Amino acid sequence: MSRTVGLSVVGEEDRVTVQNYLVGIDVGGTFTDVLCYDLAEERFLSAKVPSLPGEQWRGVLDALEALGIKHGAIVAFVHGTTIATNALLERKGAKTGLVTTEGFRDVLEIGKCRRLIGGLFNIKFVRPAPLVSRDIRLEVPERITADGEILRPVAGIDFSEVVEKFNAEEVEAVAVCFLNSYVNEENERAAEAALSKLMNGTHICTSSGVVRERGEFERFSTAVLNAYLTPNFIDYLDTLANELEGRGVSAPVNIMGSNGGAMTLEKAREFVANTFLSGPVGGVSGAVRVSELADQHNVITFDMGGTSTDVALVSDLSPRISHANQIDAYPLQVPQLDMHSIGAGGGSIIWVRPDGTLEVGPQSAGAVPGPACYQRGGTDPTISDANLLMGRLPTERKLSGGLVLSYELAKKAFEDVAEKLGAADADPVRLADSVLRIAVAKMAGAVREVSVHRGYDPRDFTMVGFGGAGPMHVFLVAEELGITNVIVPRFPGHLSALGQLLADQRRDYADPFKGRLREIDPNELRDRFEALRKTGASELDGNGFGPDRQEFEYVCDIRYVGQSFTLRIPWRPDWTSNEPLRDAFNERHERTFGYADEENDAEITTIRLTATGVVDKTELSFEPESTGDPLLEKRRAWFNGEWIDCPIYDRACMRSGYEFAGPGIVEEAGGTSIVPPGWHVRLHDSGALVCEYRDEG
Numbered sequence: 001m002s003r004t005v006g007l008s009v010v011g012e013e014d015r016v017t018v019q020n021y022l023v024g025i026d027v028g029g030t031f032t033d034v035l036c037y038d039l040a041e042e043r044f045l046s047a048k049v050p051s052l053p054g055e056q057w058r059g060v061l062d063a064l065e066a067l068g069i070k071h072g073a074i075v076a077f078v079h080g081t082t083i084a085t086n087a088l089l090e091r092k093g094a095k096t097g098l099v100t101t102e103g104f105r106d107v108l109e110i111g112k113c114r115r116l117i118g119g120l121f122n123i124k125f126v127r128p129a130p131l132v133s134r135d136i137r138l139e140v141p142e143r144i145t146a147d148g149e150i151l152r153p154v155a156g157i158d159f160s161e162v163v164e165k166f167n168a169e170e171v172e173a174v175a176v177c178f179l180n181s182y183v184n185e186e187n188e189r190a191a192e193a194a195l196s197k198l199m200n201g202t203h204i205c206t207s208s209g210v211v212r213e214r215g216e217f218e219r220f221s222t223a224v225l226n227a228y229l230t231p232n233f234i235d236y237l238d239t240l241a242n243e244l245e246g247r248g249v250s251a252p253v254n255i256m257g258s259n260g261g262a263m264t265l266e267k268a269r270e271f272v273a274n275t276f277l278s279g280p281v282g283g284v285s286g287a288v289r290v291s292e293l294a295d296q297h298n299v300i301t302f303d304m305g306g307t308s309t310d311v312a313l314v315s316d317l318s319p320r321i322s323h324a325n326q327i328d329a330y331p332l333q334v335p336q337l338d339m340h341s342i343g344a345g346g347g348s349i350i351w352v353r354p355d356g357t358l359e360v361g362p363q364s365a366g367a368v369p370g371p372a373c374y375q376r377g378g379t380d381p382t383i384s385d386a387n388l389l390m391g392r393l394p395t396e397r398k399l400s401g402g403l404v405l406s407y408e409l410a411k412k413a414f415e416d417v418a419e420k421l422g423a424a425d426a427d428p429v430r431l432a433d434s435v436l437r438i439a440v441a442k443m444a445g446a447v448r449e450v451s452v453h454r455g456y457d458p459r460d461f462t463m464v465g466f467g468g469a470g471p472m473h474v475f476l477v478a479e480e481l482g483i484t485n486v487i488v489p490r491f492p493g494h495l496s497a498l499g500q501l502l503a504d505q506r507r508d509y510a511d512p513f514k515g516r517l518r519e520i521d522p523n524e525l526r527d528r529f530e531a532l533r534k535t536g537a538s539e540l541d542g543n544g545f546g547p548d549r550q551e552f553e554y555v556c557d558i559r560y561v562g563q564s565f566t567l568r569i570p571w572r573p574d575w576t577s578n579e580p581l582r583d584a585f586n587e588r589h590e591r592t593f594g595y596a597d598e599e600n601d602a603e604i605t606t607i608r609l610t611a612t613g614v615v616d617k618t619e620l621s622f623e624p625e626s627t628g629d630p631l632l633e634k635r636r637a638w639f640n641g642e643w644i645d646c647p648i649y650d651r652a653c654m655r656s657g658y659e660f661a662g663p664g665i666v667e668e669a670g671g672t673s674i675v676p677p678g679w680h681v682r683l684h685d686s687g688a689l690v691c692e693y694r695d696e697g
Contacts, residue, residue, distance in 0.1 A: 021073050023251075024501030025060050026080040026279050026494075027051055030306025030347055030366050031468060032059035033670070035497035036067050045069065046494050048468075048670055050368055056081060057240040061247070071248040078500040080256040080279035083236045084229045084272055088328055093228035094172035094203070098137040099162060099191060100220070101179040105137040107220050111331075128329040131228050136169050138162050140191070148184035154191050163198040174199070175227040177207040177220040182512055185209070203230045210273060211333045212510050213606055218324070218333040225330055226273040233272045237265055254505070256282050258336030260319060261506020261612065264543060274334050276327055279496060280310040281337050284319050286499030287464040289617065290489040292317055293686035296462045299487070300447055302477060303496065304470040306347040307364040309443050312339045313450045313461070320454070323568075335508045335610075340449040344442050346469035347371055350381045350435050352420040360439045372413035373405040381413035383439055386432035387472060389414060391637035391646070392665060392674050429638055440473065444480040455592070458483055466495035471666075471673035479676070479693070486679070490651075490687030493670025505543060505613035507536055513607045516561065517578045517585075520604065526573060528607055529554050536611025545613035557606040558585045560597050566605055567592065625652040632667070639663050639676055651689075658683040 020039040025032065028051060036045040047066035051059045060079065064071065087093050098105070108130040140162070143152040166174065174195060181188045185208035192204050207223035241253060254262040258277035268275060283303040291299045297317050303310040313320055320338035325331070343362020347370060353359050360383065365371050369378035373385050373393075387393050388410045395407050414428040451458040462485040465474025471488045478486050489495050509532045513525070533552055540550050554573065557566040558581070569585045586596040630653040637646035644663055651668035659682045662675035666689065673689060675681055684690045 020075045021045075021069055022076045022501050023064070023067075023074050024078050024080075024282065024497035024499070024503075025063055026282055026496035026500060027056045027059055027082060028279060028305045028307065028468075028496075030345070030364065030370075031493075032056075032063045033494045033497045034060075034063035034067060035491060035494040035501055036069060037501060038069075039075075044491065046491055046497075046669060048493060051366075053086075053366075056083060057236060057243060060240060061243055064247070064249075071244075072250065074249050074251045076254075076501075077244070077249065077251045078254045078256060078262050078282075078503055079240075080282045080496060080500050081236070081275065082279050083233055084275045084278070085327070087229050087232050088225070088276075088330075092232065093131065094231040095170060096132050096136075096224060096228045097166045097169070097171040097174045098132045098220075098224065099174060099176045099195070100137065100139055101143060101177075102139040102141045104177075104179055104216070105134070105139050107177075107216055108132060108137070108224065109134070111217050131224050131330070132175070136166065136171060138165060142178055142187045142191070144178065144180040144184050144187060146180055146183070148180070150184065150186060154187045154194070157191075157194070159191070159194045159198060163195065166199070166202075171202070172231050173203045173205070173227040175205050175207065175220070175223040177216070177223050179216060181206070181208040182212045182214055182219060185212075203227065203234075205230065210271065212512060213333060214512060215333065218331040221331040222273055222333045225327065225332060226271065229272045230269070233275070234269050237269060241265065254503070256500050256503060257506065258334065259321065259506050259508055259610075260285055260337050260503075262500070262503040263505060263507075267507075271334075273332060274336070276332065277336050277339060280339055280341070282496035282499035282503065283310070283466060284312050284314065284337055284339070284499065285503055286489065286495040286497075287466065288314055288317055288319065289499070289502055290487065290495070290686060290688050291462070291464060294487055294684050294688050294690055296485070296487060298461050300451060300458060300461045300463050300483075302443075302447070302463050302465045302470050302474050303467040304443070304465070304473055305345050305467045306366065306469065307343070307345040308341050308362075309344045309446060309467075309470075310339050310341045311443075311446050311450055312337055313454065313456060315456070320450075338450065338454075340446050342442055342446045344383070344439050344446075346384045346387075346472070347382050348439070350383070350386070350414075350417055352417065356421065358417075358421070358435060358438060360435060360442065371410070373407070373410040374403060375406050375409060379413060379416075381410070381417050381435075383435065383469065385410035385413050386435045387674070389429050389432040389638075390436075391635055391643070392472065393672060394635075394648075394667065397667070433638060433641070436473075436476070440476045440480055443473065443477050447477065447481055462487055464489065465673075466492040466671070468493040468671060471671045473674070475662075475674060475676050475679060475691070484693040486689075486691040486693075488666075488671075488673050488689040488691065491668075491670055492673070502615070502617050504615055505540065505545065507539055507611045509536060509609045509611070511607050511609075513556075513604050516601045516603045517558075517582050518601050520578060522575065522577055525571075525578070525604075525607070529571065529573065529609065532607070532609040533611070536609055540611055540613040543613060549614045551612040551614055553610040553612075555608040555610075556581060556604050557608070558602050558604055560589075560600045560602050562600070568608070571607075624655050626650070628653045630654045630658060635665070637663065637665065644677075654683045656683055656685045 022037040049062040188206040205227040211219045255268040256278045257274045287301040322338040347364040348361035349363045369376045371382035371384040418426040458481045464487045554571040559566040590596040632648045649666045662679040664675040666673040
């Protein structure tokens with residue numbers, strides 16, 4: 001049987017006789033993680049190197065070098081990157097111009113007349129400026145009606161004055177955003193063609209090419225974001241591709257998208273706005289695979305790295321997808337995983353507020369200079385320093401990346417905090433314990449955002465802890481929320497890279513389709529979906545996925561007549577009437593809002609198709625890497641306000657079925673699991689630690 005790997009097919013005989021590698025790389029704010037699967041040996045290789053801000057591609061190359069594999073043997077390469085996110089947060093995107101319908105240049109500034117960030121009660125709130133200044137938001141006399149009729153065509157408009165203004169202002173990218181273009185894109189396409197002819201290769205983005213949905217503010221904002229970020233992103237992709245090629249990597253390079261699927265470099269160039277969650281979504285995908293093997297279908301993912309913590313809810317092995325999103329202060333109307341992030345990571349700095357209270361993050365010490373205990377020049381106390389003081393990290397053994405931690409430097413950093421608090425004689429260990437409680441409360445709040453605030457009880461879910469610092473804190477967060485089941489995957493610090501390595505290709509399509517369910521012809525609805533399916537199938541086929549590797553999901557956005565919000569309801573091609581769709585909508589509405597309006601008609605506003613190109617999933621079976629005793633030693637560790645002689649385990653020596661009861665500390669490359677008292681741990685066949693809280697009292 002052959003194995004589809006990204007865009008390549010590797011046969012059974014090749015896996016036996018030829019060394020071939022699948023590679024997933026995740027660039028985080030602190031470290032760059034790489035996970036490699038050796039197809040011939042059927043084993044995983046991993047490496048972790050410091051990330052290099054401003055030069056992410058160098059971290060990628062360093063990670064590959066750390067693996068020590070032949071670059072020419074790589075047959076699939078999937079990469080998660082934070083280039084787009086960083087460029088926006090740092091306002092380092094391209095200077096962008098806007099061409100819009102006459103009378104609508106201020107849509108970006110007016111918005112919906114409500115605060116998107118800042119909080120209702122911040123009297124000093126200042127709304128961030130639009131990404132396009134008003135002097136380069138230019139209008140043209142075109143117009144399309146709400147039903148798609150062209151009242152004023154673009155043909156005949158002289159764009160030379162527009163281009164002259166853009167050139168004078170050194171505009172690097174242009175967004176073309178016309179009213180009602182989601183219904184009829186003809187005017188936008190004509191304007192794009194005219195501008196491209198005059199602007200000598202300047203990147204031009206149309207709103208209909210990015211979002212075919214109603215809502216001019218959200219659509220305009222998304223198109224501007226895409227244009228603003230594209231030049232820098234393309235520079236990064238070109239640099240990375242050239243460097244990889246120069247090192248002998250000939251495999252196709254795919255980029256993780258915010259929707260949880262991979263996309264080709266060509267698609268990533270066109271749709272940069274779909275890469276904001278490129279890194280974190282890989283972890284969710286990996287967690288779904290691990291949870292499936294452990295027979296846990298409802299999980300909350302807990303991804304804690306050096307800079308931030310990302311959480312997401314997965315119901316019945318399906319992560320929640322959000323279409324109406326916001327990045328910083330700007331609406332982003334693209335499908336992406338519903339995740340919540342906070343600035344709390346292993347490198348989060350502990351500091352004292354002006355009022356004398358302790359605070360954790362969001363500032364991070366990063367990898368260089370890093371936490372005080374890293375011995376790289378950092379002096380600020382961090383969450384990692386707190387764990388070291390509490391005996392939860394080793395000082396005598398190297399961590400990933402060759403780190404050797406210093407207890408004395410961590411202690412000195414916390415003594416400085418105690419002095420700032422006016423309590424110079426305070427016990428640094430108890431102070432570290434207090435810091436962790438603050439961090440845990442923050443992280444538990446993030447979990448409530450994706451569970452309680454969405455109508456889910458977190459106690460009904462299993463928490464999956466991963467990331468470099470996730471296994472150290474997942475049990476504490478679970479206890480805070482009353483969650484009694486936890487999973488820690490093998491290679492927890494590399495799970496995002498694993499998710500990228502296993503990622504299917506995914507394409508999302510939307511088509512505005514307006515009509516009431518009692519009036520819509522089911523055949524017309526089927527025909528519109530079939531047109532989307534053919535488009536998706538054609539694109540997947542062009543990327544190497546034949547019909548047997550294609551899957552499609554159909555969804556309708558539906559609301560009651562008179563409502564302004566919609567619910568997304570799955571549709572099936574074998575339905576011969578609209579009644580099943582109406583019944584499903586009523587049921588979902590009642591479950592979500594507590595009532596169903598049986599008398600009122602419902603209407604469809606948009607139909608959606610998700611096209612997936614399915615890749616074979618590598619079997620996740622982890623054999624012990626060593627034959628030694630898993631129990632390394634015992635070390636004093638601080639739990640529940642006292643020192644305990646805590647067993648230290650080597651995960652590389654554990655065999656399937658190995659069990660122990662907390663307290664315990666499990667060490668492995670890329671992660672340390674801190675198991676408090678009361679938890680029972682068993683090593684699952686998949687290599688994951690399956691953990692259950694048992695109240696012996």
